[in-house]
Amino acid sequence: MxxxxxxxxxxxxxxxxxxxxxxxxxxxxxxxTLRELLGADADALLEAPLGYPLSEGAEETRAAVATWYPGATAEHVTLCNGGSEANLLVLWTLLEPGDRLAFMVPNYLQGWGLGRHFGTATDTFGLRREGDRWALDLEALERAVTARTKVVMVCNPNNPTGAVLTEAEMEAVIEVAERVGAWIVADEIYRGAELEGEAVSPTFWGRAERVVVTSGLSKAFGMPGLRSGWIVAPPELIREIWVRHDYTTLTPSAISDRITGVALRPEVRERVLxxxxxxxxxxxxxxxxxxxxxxxxxxxxxxxxxxxxxxxxxxxxxxxxxxxxxxxxxxxxxxxxxxxxxxxxxxxxxxxxxxxxxxxxxxxxxxxxxxx
Ligand SMILES: Cc1ncc(COP(=O)(O)O)c(C=O)c1O
The missing domain is CATH 3.90.1150.10 (Aspartate Aminotransferase, domain 1)
Structure with a gap:
């Protein structure tokens, strides 16, 4: 096996x-619930045809997702089944034998296992307790990222600590990754569930060329049962990811595609978050x-x-x-x-x-x- x-x-x-x-x-x-999200429009869902949706998700849905990532357009977005399929497709696309994944811990260990499966090894770097916050261990990051590192993967906001990187820490991740030509994969599925203030946590999107963001409706949006996830990436990478998606689940579910399009409309998104x-x-x-x-x-x-x-x-x-x-x-x-x-x-x-x-x-x- x-x-x-x-x-x-x-x-x-x-x-x-x-x-x-x-x-x-x-x-x-x-x-x-659907009723809470859609209100009186919930009934319209009963008329939604249950045919195959587009493989990458409806144009309207992808455009709605893109509004949450400054500078992104529908062509930077593809939908899939949950944040977990997003991570799987991205790491499958980027890693080959010989490659190493640098991976933040503590973390949701899907990426850790996939790094070892699709690449050759996963190297870890930590968050550590510093005063009243979790800080990025820069020295550990420097050690974990070598010429063989193809991807640096972070979970921000972090699972399990709920920590959020500062701007300076995000820049440090980018600098270290760029030094070796590695991609940054940022799992941002908890973004939007902030405990203080009005601002959402900053996204890695748009900070460097080789950045991929994975996310979905399961955590901050409170709709895990929809199994709605998405990937934001440069269009050439989206095309490569799509090749793999043809081997996994082909398309998002028709209902998830539709509801994701509604939930990510800026005015609805603000209400949900x-x-x-x-x-x-x-x-x-x-x-x-x-x-x-x-x-x-x-x-x-x-x-x-x-x-x-x-x-x-x-x-x-x-x-x-x-x-x-x-x-x-x-x-x-x-x-x-x-x-x-x-x-x-x-x-x-x-x-x-x-x-x-x-x-x-x-x-x-x-x-x-x-x-x-
Ligand atoms: C960081 C992180 N990414 C992805 C997932 C999986 O998300 P989904 O349920 O949308 O597949 C989880 C679930 O716990 C998670 O914590």
Whole structure:
């Protein structure tokens, strides 16, 4: 059988998320309904023909997506099935045997596994705690990027920490990648779910020639069930990606294509993202209050996303703690190793019902207290 690393987090979630009483492993927000998004127009969807959509998505949809990326047009955009297919198609297109991927950690490890699968190796560089924020470890980035590096992949805003790179850090990533002629692949699926202020996190799009952005409706837009994702890239690369898309899923789903076109219209997008920001801003204090009262855990406040990465004191491996929480308390969290770091930490999602969150956290507290 062809070898590929187990994508442990996805495997764990797909096995257990629906079997536990409190699933705090989810990284999105309470999903939107069609009626909430479309209002009175929801009925029009019943008339939508369920034929094959265009492979790359409707022109109108791609143009709507492009409005979120300064300088992009419809020809820079292709739609696909989820942010995960976007990442798969991009890394499949860019990496060949002999190539190395430089990959930010902690992170959603899809890229890490794909780098090893399509290329020869994945080298990691870290975010590290610096005062009250997560900072890019520049020295580690310099070490990870060599003449063999074909792609530098970042997740910004970051999963699992909710950290956002500063302008200077983004420029540093670009400079280091450009020095060796590498592409930058920025997974920006949490962009738009900011915890403070009105501005969305900056995009990598438009900062250098060799930049690809992957994203979709699953996280900041609160519509993971649509399986809507997209890629923003130079048109020549979009054509190469399309060649691979013909081998995977051919097209987005007709419904996703249509709804993505509506959701990304600037006035609708603002409404959808305002809803998400309302949820994360209301719920973060629940998590912070619990953590403050319990002690034993600490976290740097996320800048964007409905996720927090909690370091804890009791001397137990993250994987073992997560297993205990699942088996003894029926709570699902994601241990640090599933983000590529071995340390005493785990991720919780706080984008769902606050009462549900509170109860799930209480159960985590029971175990942590017992552990001392
Ligand atoms: C950083 C990141 N990229 C991509 C995905 C996958 O997104 P989708 O559900 O749209 O395939 C996830 C899901 O957790 C994610 O965290």
């Amino acid at each position: 062809a070898r590929i690393d187990l994508f442990e987090m996805e495997r764990m979630q797909s096995l257990y998320w629906h079997r536990v009483e409190y699933d705090l492993s989810e990284s999105g927000v309470v999903p939107m 305002a809803r998400t920001r309302g949820i994360v801003r209301a719920n973060l204090p629940v998590l912070a209050g619990w953590a403050g009262e319990l002690g034993r855990v600490s976290f740097l406040p996320p800048v964007a996303g409905a996720i927090a990465y909690l370091a804890y004191d009791p001397p137990i491996e993250a994987r073992d703690l997560a297993e205990r929480l699942r088996l003894e308390q029926s709570v699902l969290v994601v241990p640090a190793d599933m983000f590529g770091v071995r340390e005493r930490a785990f991720r919780v999602g706080f984008g769902y019902d606050p009462e549900y969150l509170r109860k799930g956290l209480e159960r985590i507290g029971l175990v942590l207290r017992e552990l001392g």
